[in-house]
Amino acid sequence: MNYSLSYSLGKTMVVTRGDADANAYIAAVEAAGATVTSTQRNAIDDFYVAAKTSSYYTSLKRLYFPIWGVAAANAIDMISLISGTFVGGVTHGTGYVQGNGSTGYFRAGNFGTLGLSKTNFSSVIGISQIASVDGGAYWGLGNSRFTAIRKNSATSIQRSYCANSTTPAAVPTGIISTSVDATRLLTSRRITSGYTALESVAVPAGTFPTGEVITMGYNLAGDSGTTFNPVIISTSRLTLYGWGTSLTDAQNETYSLNLKNLFEGCTGLTLP
């Protein structure tokens, strides 16, 4: 582990753990008005170090971690430190954000600007509590290129990619991941009891969307460009969400474990 030491004018020695990106994120969260404890600092540092050690950090393009109970802190991307925008009725709870199902959602950026493509894509979403309404999108964009992760029912997930959908059997909680390369589309779920690959299928034939992705709903106009038409239908509690380029099966599994540890280390809560 890399450590750095610094002295204030008052001769007080401050010891900080060493990952520069972790420290930058922590500083941004604190500047946004959230309090970061030493336990949380360590969990955040552990995550960045693990992501780099496992060689998937450069695949991550956006990763939001809205556990802070403060809108400005919850809006910060852990990778770029760019902020998305919360819109309408969103509860910023301890360990989650939750839309109201009518006006609340989060604008997370355009896929077209993130270097993602149909065969070079990954996504992750953490759900700590599902809404009662079926069909609620956790994240999504597109119409003729509809791409999303949604609650299909109390016991199944809807995975949509380039207008192709499946409904793997699994309670739609925990950390749900997708990763797509030239050979396969992997959908997986991590919960406290372990990791499960829900499906690994051929890449669908449709066209990849490049519009703006939102969470707590989907952007109906998200096929391409910058037009925007949010459809807000989710009241599930979300703990994290992100997108990136493709991960290997092993990286995908490790990433979800590292995210579980990050969530649990920072909140003291247990993943479903």
Added chain:
Amino acid sequence: MIGFITDIQTAQAVIDGIRNAQESRGLPYYWTTGSYPIYTGTHAGKVFLPFDDEIMATNLRKGLTPVDFPEFEQLVVSLGGLDARIDLAPQAIINPNASTF
């Protein structure tokens, strides 16, 4: 849903004001009320701006809520004051053309 009914131009001015209140302080644009076209009911064709108690109590940063910003009162006045808010049925802002996939 508690909020204001207004026209597109006024709604855009309010949204621009909320954005400017953040960016003029050197902050990113991280929060807004949003504005929603009304598709059905007596207010169809107008725009809904949600301003309920929970939204106005959102912890934006460092314990500050929207009502703590001096611009907030100006924006509310431009919409007729808090007493001008109404309770709109959520179904009124559901796009009837939205796909269900």
